[in-house]
Amino acid sequence: MAEKRQSIHGQWSSRWAFIMAATGSAVGLGNIWRFPYITGEYGGGAFVLMYLACVLLVGIPIMMAEVMLGRRGRQSPINTMSSLSKEEGLNPAWRYLGWMGVVAGFLILSFYSVVAGWTLEYIFHASSGSFLTATDGEIGETFDSLLRDPGQLLAMHTLFMALTVVVVAMGVRSGLERAVKFLMPALFILLLIMVGYAMSTDGFQEGLYYLFYPDWSKLSAEGFLAALGQAFFSLSLGMGAIMVYGSYLPDDASIGHTTVSIALADTVVAIMAGLAIFPLVFAYGLEAGSGPGLIFVTLPIAFGQMPYGQVFGTGFFVLLLFAAWTSSISLLEPAVAWLVENRGIARPKAAAIAGLIAWTLGIGSVLSFNLWQDYRLFDKTYFDIMDYVTSNILLPLGGLLIAVFTAWLMSRKAIVAELGLGEGLVFQVWLFVVRFVAPVGVVVIFLHAIGII
Ligand code: TRP
Numbered sequence: 001m002a003e004k005r006q007s008i009h010g011q012w013s014s015r016w017a018f019i020m021a022a023t024g025s026a027v028g029l030g031n032i033w034r035f036p037y038i039t040g041e042y043g044g045g046a047f048v049l050m051y052l053a054c055v056l057l058v059g060i061p062i063m064m065a066e067v068m069l070g071r072r073g074r075q076s077p078i079n080t081m082s083s084l085s086k087e088e089g090l091n092p093a094w095r096y097l098g099w100m101g102v103v104a105g106f107l108i109l110s111f112y113s114v115v116a117g118w119t120l121e122y123i124f125h126a127s128s129g130s131f132l133t134a135t136d137g138e139i140g141e142t143f144d145s146l147l148r149d150p151g152q153l154l155a156m157h158t159l160f161m162a163l164t165v166v167v168v169a170m171g172v173r174s175g176l177e178r179a180v181k182f183l184m185p186a187l188f189i190l191l192l193i194m195v196g197y198a199m200s201t202d203g204f205q206e207g208l209y210y211l212f213y214p215d216w217s218k219l220s221a222e223g224f225l226a227a228l229g230q231a232f233f234s235l236s237l238g239m240g241a242i243m244v245y246g247s248y249l250p251d252d253a254s255i256g257h258t259t260v261s262i263a264l265a266d267t268v269v270a271i272m273a274g275l276a277i278f279p280l281v282f283a284y285g286l287e288a289g290s291g292p293g294l295i296f297v298t299l300p301i302a303f304g305q306m307p308y309g310q311v312f313g314t315g316f317f318v319l320l321l322f323a324a325w326t327s328s329i330s331l332l333e334p335a336v337a338w339l340v341e342n343r344g345i346a347r348p349k350a351a352a353i354a355g356l357i358a359w360t361l362g363i364g365s366v367l368s369f370n371l372w373q374d375y376r377l378f379d380k381t382y383f384d385i386m387d388y389v390t391s392n393i394l395l396p397l398g399g400l401l402i403a404v405f406t407a408w409l410m411s412r413k414a415i416v417a418e419l420g421l422g423e424g425l426v427f428q429v430w431l432f433v434v435r436f437v438a439p440v441g442v443v444v445i446f447l448h449a450i451g452i453i
Pocket of ligand 1: 236
């Protein structure tokens with residue numbers, strides 16, 4: 001076996017720090033903004049069940065594989081894939097998997113930052129108390145008028161991207177570890193409060209029913225693909241983010257346990273967001289399938305009515321901003337690690353370059369809500385296309401290739417050594433799932449979505 005590698009970018013201080021950082025990456029707008037609105041678009045319970053199945057049967061096993069590859073390679077995903085393919089005597093073209101991840105990361109960050117910008121804007125609205133006096137219609141109008149204003153959207157997008165670049169520039173460890181530690185628990189508590197409030201409204205039963213009662217007739221082939229895409233998006237899988245975080249993982253940490261805790265935390269937060277939002281949707285007579293604005297119109301109404309709404313509202317959007325922040329840095333990190341490794345660029349400059357690329361791509365998303373809203377492809381705007389192509393195509397494809405590389409091509413000896421699970425039942429089950437269940441699942445869902453099966 002090759003010498004144990006060391007990462008030139010440093011290491012997490014502990015297994016716990018890795019769990020925090022990776023959970024920080026996973027929990028973000030994907031859970032609180034994207035999960036509810038996509039669930040609403042695809043009709044509720046059946047989508048949610050399908051999503052949970054994808055997390056369990058595809059997401060968790062692939063996450064283990066991705067962390068494992070990262071720790072073995074100890075470099076940016078591009079260089080990790082090229083070292084590992086060399087070590088295993090495989091085709092060096094596997095490094096393009098790393099490249100695909102870098103591209104996907106730029107594309108995701110470009111629109112992610114725009115949505116995080118909405119969150120920034122809402123911190124100001126919530127803290128000014130304007131939700132307290134606004135009617136439901138006025139709250140909807142607040143969101144629509146933000147979308148109509150490219151200057152404001154661009155300003156917030158720019159601010160958020162700058163925040164992301166700053167943390168990545170400081171280096172993963174000093175920048176990140178500290179922030180995540182208390183922000184994640186705080187977000188969790190605030191979500192609990194929101195669920196509590198939702199329970200007190202008369203939409204709670206209907207919301208619960210909507211979220212958990214599976215009406216399979218509502219789930220289209222597109223819905224299956226969307227559930228798979230949401231699983232990848234929410235768990236930060238398929239583009240190297242978790243791989244690069246794995247490359248900073250200490251050697252003695254167990255990959256199996258850490259992965260399961262991360263996926264569990266991510267899923268619990270998504271379900272809680274659903275429990276907080278759908279009752280409000282029904283209590284206020286809003287439209288579950290209304291799209292990306294869903295949380296930005298439902299939650300402010302609730303903040304306007306609940307006791308201490310101004311405090312909770314401000315707190316909520318601040319914490320959502322932090323959740324988005326700890327996610328966005330993981331989207332940039334694979335590209336930055338590569339620039340540092342291969343181009344010898346200092347980390348701060350590398351972060352600035354990468355951030356600039358994502359920022360530029362994000363301008364299209366800013367404009368897609370106003371000046372460019374009529375430029376569409378298959379009825380999708382630039383923003384919709386970025387989101388769709390990354391979540392529903394690039395990430396599952398990346399995941400599929402990670403599964404194939406790990407379970408079909410890597411030597412068993414290397415996997416066993418790196419994974420540290422031994423070769424007992426748990427290992428056997430994992431290997432079976434990564435070999436057969438996950439890849440077949442992804443392929444079947446792809447083919448189903450394009451109408452072949
Ligand atoms: N998982 C994050 C969220 O739910 C977003 C994210 C961060 C991501 N890194 C990623 C998505 C890598 C896909 C791939 O908000």
